[in-house]
Amino acid sequence: MSLSRHINADEVIEKSKEHPHRKHTAQEGRQTFHQSWSRDEDAARAPKYTIPEVGIPSKAAYQLLHDETALDGNPLLNLASFVHTWMPPEANQLIMENINKNQVDLDEYPAATIIHNRCISMLADLWKAPKDTKAIGTSTAGSSEAIMLGGLALKKKWQEARKAAGKDHYHPNIVFGSNAQVALEKFARYWDVEARLVPVNASTNYVMNPHDAIPFIDENTIGVMVILGSTYTGHFEDVQLMSDLLDDLEKRTGLDIPIHVDGASGAFVAPFAYPNYKWAFDVKRVHSINTSGHKFGLVYAGLGWILWKDESMLHKDLIFELHYLGSVEYSFTLNFSKPAAPIIAQMYNFLNLGFDGYRRIAIKDLRNARMLSRALEATYFKVLSNIHKPSKNQAVTDNDDSDDPELYERGLPVVSFKLSDKFIADYPHVQQAWIQSMLRTKGWIAPNYNAPEGEAETEMLRIVVRETLSEDLCERLIVDILEITEALMGTSMYSRSTFVDPSSPTHAAGVATATSLPHSSAFSRVPSHSAYARPDDVVGEGSALAIPSSLVAPIAFNPPYAPSESSSSSSVPNSPLLSFPQSLPVAALHQQTLPARVTHTLLLPFSFLFHMFTAFFFLTSLHLPFSFFSSPSRPSQSGSAVMLSKTLHQPDKDHGRPEKANFGDGDNEGGVSQSGFARQC
């Protein structure tokens, strides 16, 4: 029997310890140690939940924490988050030099303040603030704070207008799509503003359709928050259309509704990737825009920005005047003391990259995202994000530069995908959430979540293609996803049908999309890979990506859970797992010498077994039922916790965590729970 879930690991550990008779000798030992690892003795005695009576040496404390934080994931492989995780060494140096500076201490650190103000100016310019207005803004800890400040300014403006008109000013509401990040709802809840969620669904591309928003607006609406870059699928909401519709509304009803653009991710992508796109202060109704410096601003966590088009949009009451030695500064923030280092790092990026550098990174991100999208769409998945779809507006063929993002639909470099309908029909037992957990065992973090309200039964996997996800890593990721998916197919209790049917319309269409684009970079960029490099050769052949079986045969794929089928080579040539890597430099198996190929062939099943075993062991250690893999039914999963049990008792993790049942009373308990990865950063 596996471990019962009621076992308390802390108790087990306590019982397993040797009798602590050495307590006092250890105490003495501490005075004299010189070499490094005697420290472990001290570290072992550090109480976890109270402050130690006597501290341990700095080195020991360092080592203890250094080792413990090694359990954290690798930021590079975190595809779940928009938050940037890499900066050049020079930037790191600059950050460490300034790590003890406090941004709010204007008088002591005047240079940091000047740099801050220059960042604001640069952003105002980037976001096309009209020359005749006085743009004003501030740095924040992140987009959450920025959104709250933006919302608060809208609320105050509305309140004052209502007070002046002698009307009730206690029941404001705000309108945004249900795909909004949690910060928007937080603003509404904390500031007693009714949140009116505009439902989204597949037909609106999982973002707010401005037409749908209009019915939610009334005289108590303080504003509309338009999201530039939905966290679900990366789609941009149409700021210009929203503004036009609100103009129309004003004509009909006299309501003057402002727009706040949540450009947490998009405001650092759109200006560079789509310089001519109208979404910023050049749209009339846009009052304020926020963004995260730590997302596509390419700075480490801890920096956001908000700008207002004109200082008249900020009510007096919200601004505090600060007197510093000989000068007066103004502040509108929720935080006071905060590190100056991220702001300095932002300026470093502005100078180091320039417009050109940011643009190159944006283009590269989008190109990699397109490659990933096409590869997924050509196989077992349906891609919900749109950046790989050719733009409807422009003639694709005329332009030589296939990298130009304007040739495709606009969006963030985000790939959201789910298992294709065909796959689900063929392999009903495979749960999409498993892919997330299996990817984790290979080091990748790619979350599987429910789509926003209105379409909540749809689950999607999401990958954010950041600067650090190079083409090379992107290719590894594709291989891993396909490997995992096929391994899961192999877990079927039913006979395995040939999934990839060349004549199948979906598949053919997918391949055609992937290859018929004149400059399908994913494939054409690898000229050494003969047949697959030249789209011309491929288009029109049903099974475009399949490779000659002579090359494939030696590396026949052995699904560990279906040994009886391991030698059935008939199904192999059409398997995307085998065909796909062939077009990728990292998996250039057919260039290997025969012995190498044989070795590979021999090892592949084992390495696979190892992965599966690891995963399996991992799962069972988490007290999941053993029937897991053989379960033929597809149980309905409402939440995201599929592979990992929610009831899991992890004493260390649970300690200090609240229990929901004990929270103080509130009036809308039901509405609190929010799933979905819009909740992510």
Place this chain on the structure above:
Amino acid sequence: MALSKHVNADHLLQQSRDKKSPSHFANLTQSGPHAPLSHSYGARYGTDPIPKYHIPSKGLDPQSAYQLIHDELTLDGAPLLNLASFVHTYMHPAGVKLMEENLTKNLIDTDEYPATQIIHNRCISILADLWHAPSTQNAIGTATTGSSEAIQLGGLAMKRIWQEKRKAAGKSIHEPGPNIIMGANAQVALEKMARYFDVECRLVPISVESNYRLDPKKAMEYVDENTIGVFVILGSTYTGHYEPVKEMSDLLDEYEAKTGHSVPIHVDGASGGFFAPFATPKLLWDFQIPRVVSINTSGHKFGLAYVGVGWVIWRDKQHLPKDLIFELHYLGSVEYSFSLNFSRPAAPIIAQYFNLISLGFEGYRTIALNDLKNARLLSRALENSKYYTVLSDIHRLDSERSLGASVKATINENDVESYVAGLPVVSFRFSDDLQQKYPEIQQKWIQTLLRSRGWIVPNYELAPNLEKVEILRVVVRENMSELLIERLVNDLIEITEDLIKRDSPMHALDALGTAQSKKHHERAHGQIDEGHVSSSSGTYAKTC
């Protein structure tokens, strides 16, 4: 003639530059986009102006960009000599290294960084234990970016509980609206909370008798059924005095017995929360008092971490209304969040935990006692000089306690318990004697003159009602060693005596002190116009 105030420096520079040649080859040091970028100062911005107010179209190589910003930042002051701020500026190199290693981590991403999350939770437990929460298992709290966020969360929770209560009683939550009570010496964050969350801010005036801080008896005059709570400040930023939490609580107990309205207390321990438990463990101010529902503190003040970490803890979950808590689903686990910021750096939290375990109770206590000892030294030196009157009290013997101590016949000068409890802050002003003799000497000159020697010691007015009194304030932090105190006292005395000599050229600074350019060209850029802001509450309670 001296430069007129009205010269626009930007304009001046523009006129003084070489005329741009139309040829692109004229500027030899200008590196084209593909030119080899070899040495920092030879790069484009060595001789060209960097575009200050828009993003440059082409970037700059990393080394040059680094050097450019690095050099500009040398104009910032030295954090060590900043005696104006409570914010800590030194960490052990091991702690710094740990921060550097974890620079890229995002605290909110609990699934990706589970170890960091566990460390965060342990910090909460440690603080709850330190502040005597009835059960560390039931206490609940969160890290914040600083005390401002923490205070706003504390206030918001109290507001929501009041709202629920009113709603349950069928009363209006709008007319009259909620109010909150605090001393006029409150830091700007407290007023911010009131203004941003539409809570009426009732400031209790301070006086010399109330030791420049909240007078609980006076505060009671402001309490009514719509009071969501009282902010009690542990460690006034003006003079370092602790506000009497216990007395306030007792008075509110009486009030509740009389009227049935239970008014909770939030303790703003921005500085004191990490100081009082170590320096004066017997002082009653924390969760031992049942009326204290929440406490906040700044990890980056006497928590000895670098800027960017604050904490707020509620005594138990009942005081944190459910609908303020957002449930976050991460891969396989559920986390709860109550914060105004979302993504935030994990490094400061790791630094905090590093301090907690590497210093331990003993380490924090040693530092606290050292700080107080040095502060007493400074206070006595200033008082003995006769030029200054010291407003803070930590160097004075506590009359109540010394009575008890007199039974023991002697008072131990080294025993911190013999003195009035407070933060290691020294607030002082010119003595009445000096003011009478030399009415023309302005106290704010001292600030400017100290600055020229490297020290930052601010000169500010006290809070409303006492705003005519100007004080100088020195925060004695860990890195303010006895040696530095000696240097500071020397410099102060020297400067003061120099001013007393009437023929001193330093009188020329008269102009300097008053006319520090408001229209400083670059600082003015990006600043909002005067008059577009709410009225000044200008004091250094506003500093961190």
